[in-house]
Amino acid sequence: MEILAAVASREMSAGIVADWVFGWYRKTHPESGLHIVDSVILDPDLDYNVAITLRNTDVALLEKVNAVLDDLKSDGSLTRLFAGYGITYRTPNSH
Secondary structure, three states: OHHHHHHHOOOOOOOOOOHHHHHHHHHHOHHHOOOOOOOOOOOHHHOOOOOOOOOOOOHHHHHHHHHHHHHHHHOOHHHHHHHOOOOOOOOOOOO
């Protein structure tokens, strides 16, 4: 948030933050006029909106979580949920 505030106040000419941080800042500070440069990817392995970690889980739970996420993607719920926080949902890249 400090980086984005500095860019908005012109203390800095640009900044690098996660998409979700930018989305929330833009949602809560619509007057900032900031925009994102989508073409910049510093590390393709870290190019995701949100990550979920399941520790010490079994295959059945993992499959169930993946099925729920697939359903949320297919009916547009993920896109709507992310938009509520100012985040543009992007399908994960496959590497």
